[in-house]
Amino acid sequence: MYRWLILDRGYHQMPPGNGPPAFDDEHFQFLQRLSASDFRLGRRFTGAEARHLIETFRAIRDTIREGPARFIMYPGTQDQVFEYGSGHIRSSNAITLDLDFLKAVGTLRVPRHVWEALARHASWIEPSILSRWVELLENYDGTAPPGAYRDALSWPNVEHSTREVRTLAAQLQESGGPLYCVWSGKRLNDGYDIDHCFPFKHWPNNHLWNLLPTAPEVNSGKSDSLPSAQQLHKAEDRILRWWNQAYRQTDYESRFYEEAQVALPLPTEQPTSLDGLLTGLRRQRVRLRTDQQIAEWSAQ
Known part of the structure; x- marks a missing residue:
């Protein structure tokens, strides 16, 4: 910034x-x-x-x-x-x-109670901090046109993007590797979507671990909902298979783990293992459900 x-x-x-x-x-x-x-x-x-x-x-x-x-x-x-x-x-x-x-x-x-307060009340805290920052900048300089300082302090919108992982999935298919819907287990042939496991609307995140191949009709049904604990449990083996197939022993591997380490509450004893990442995924699901009360979804 x-x-x-x-x-x-x-x-x-x-x-x-x-x-x-x-x-x-x-x-x-x-x-x-x-x-x-x-x-x-x-x-x-x-x-x-x-x-x-x-x-x-x-x-x-x-x-x-x-x-x-x-x-x-x-x-x-x-x-x-x-x-x-x-x-x-x-x-x-x-x-x-x-x-x-x-x-x-x-x-x-950061003390836990401070962190939790910031996380839960961010929609009120952040505008207050930005307003004060704008006020200070205007006092320090004052040469910019009206609204310029506030525009400068606005975070750019994160682009909803699955292009990179979609290309990777297509390459895996072309090489003869089978591709499965992580939520239903259906084998994907010509048509498939790349789903944000944790809905982008509620948590803008295009990290590799969060993007999963999905059947179009399943992705449409899931929409902006959070996978339920039961649904995530049913899909665990398929998620692990996808992560292993797409990222292990590839040029993506180090980035895959780095992104997970900064975004997920991983267990300290398994920070760079797929099982540890899956544990972090479960923990983050609970956090999002608790903090934002996102509607849950399970495949039929």
């Missing part, structure tokens, strides 16, 4: 006379040469790009540690809300944006 505001829009993030934020240095400025899509999980950087990115993460780490992690306290107390664990990033000429690297940057522990 700061990269977009500072490098692309040139909006001040500090009061007049305070200068730029501590992390806005030559290394941060280098990021202007990269696009937003370059920062997806699994992206590898080498040479000057890696060195600049490492220094940028170090500066961001220090800013968080000395700023919000230090000064955000419970009202009327000197008790810090967030527990910050500073990491150690080694200098290198090659890095990959994966979980190991991000852990090396540092950790920020």
Whole structure:
């Protein structure tokens, strides 16, 4: 977000006379040469790009540690809300944006009750934060036309996309591999859909693990509903078969696990196993059902 505001829009993030934020240095400025899509999980950087990115993460780490992690306290107390664990990033000429690297940057522990409150009341909390941020930006600069700061702070809509996985499914079929509907078990021949296991309408997510081959009529019946616990249990073997067929020992494998690790509550003892991922899928289903009360669906 700061990269977009500072490098692309040139909006001040500090009061007049305070200068730029501590992390806005030559290394941060280098990021202007990269696009937003370059920062997806699994992206590898080498040479000057890696060195600049490492220094940028170090500066961001220090800013968080000395700023919000230090000064955000419970009202009327000197008790810090967030527990910050500073990491150690080694200098290198090659890095990959994966979980190991991000852990090396540092950790920020959010108390469970704070996390649950943020998750359940996000529809009220987020607009309040954005309104305050817009107000601050207008006070810091004020040269942009009306509405520009609010537009700049609007998250882009995530595209509902299944194109990549649809292409992968077609390639598997062409190579002679059988394709089955994960929900009904029906063998898929000419026509099939790619379903979002957790409905995109309620949880915009195009990760590989969330996209499953499905018969068109089944996908239509499921629509924007959440698979029931019973339905997910019935489909487990077929989901595992699809994940194994599509991603294991392929160029997609590392990305498949990285996406799962950032999105699902995986068991710590099985973070990179299909069984562990299935456990995370069950847990996330319960969370979505509890927090959003999404209608459940089971195949007939």
